[in-house]
Amino acid sequence: MQGTPDITLIGGGIMGLLSARELALAGLTVTVLERQKIGREASWAGGGIMLPLYPWRQDASITTLVNASLTLYPALTETLHGATGIDPEYLTSGLLITENPDYQAAQQWCQRNHTPVESAPESLLSRLNGPFDHPLWLPDIAQLRNPLFIKALTADLHAKKVTLIEDCVLQGVRCKNNRITVLTTSQGALPVNHLALTTGAWSGKLWQTLWPSAGPTTLKVQPLKGQMLIFDAPPGLLAPMILAGDRYLIPRKDGKILAGSTVEKMGFDKTTTTPAKAALTDFALNLLPDLKPWPITHHWAGLRPGSPNGIPIIGLHPTINNLSINCGHGRSGLIMAPASARLLTDLICQRTPIVDPNPYQLNAQTL
């Protein structure tokens, strides 16, 4: 590493990588320290549906970040594809939601947020097993193939001279006069100008390690385990994404179909389990019987960064002058990432923020 970077980000998931890109575009020198390999945690494990599950049941501040991200994603993925040759497969495949007991709220949300909504096509419903309750077809909802997005983003960061250091764990900080002066890491002590934490599900635990005297006043971010399967289906078996209750199918461009996901409070345990595999398999085969001939080729788990009400925590620390944070995006971090990274950068660079920063600040509810 040459000199002390303007910004040191901890955590090389989508929040760390996109924040690093925004900060580099703002003209700052940036280093990302990653505990293991870049982009191999939640950001790799996720499904990539570009809509929170039932956003009308969630806090309005989530919709704000979603809408801001949706304005950025098409150009961002196109630029990354052009610059790196890696296609993140941002596809408008549409989303069918089979059961909508709160149909009115869903309709109103779609109307307010300019999201086209239509009655579900009979040709699609006839291939699926219900139950159906006011099924909704949202033809404009896109998906992202997140492992490819991370790959493209990483290549772009190398080209932008962002330093990415793997196998480097942040273990502690030294502070003086309300500033962090030194980071202690598994690769030794590093001087720091500004520290930004993008440590996903590990953020609450890390906070306790860094500031043990904070006692019960700690960052409220907890791991939420999610398990997922992939079927090796052929192209064309299913075109749109299907959301049924709390579970979904996501068909990729090459035909493979993801079935997800569980939500489990199991601490930092990422092991996959036989009951979860059976439950996800039953769900998928019952919903789409055409999947039966196709084998499951992979089963994995990731840890979502769960926060109070799923609202991410993005902002500058109120008293430590060179510390900021961008974490706690729960089940919707991929969709909220571009606007979250832009907001963090706006706050660090003292620019007009892309969205009102107040709902996401570190405050009494998150600390």
Ligand SMILES: Cc1cc2nc3c(=O)[nH]c(=O)nc-3n(C[C@H](O)[C@H](O)[C@H](O)COP(=O)(O)OP(=O)(O)OC[C@H]3O[C@@H](n4cnc5c(N)ncnc54)[C@H](O)[C@@H]3O)c2cc1C
């Ligand atoms: C099964 C599943 C399905 C999902 N589906 C969707 C979806 O369809 N749409 C959607 O929008 N979102 C989805 N998500 C959520 C989304 O994946 C996450 O919200 C998002 O990836 C979080 O990104 P992150 O960068 O904050 O966390 P991560 O990707 O987990 O990155 C955090 C990084 O910090 C590193 N780190 C932690 N502590 C330290 C330390 N002390 N030192 C150095 N490095 C450290 C970790 O190793 C990790 O790489 C899903 C998640 C899962 C698990």
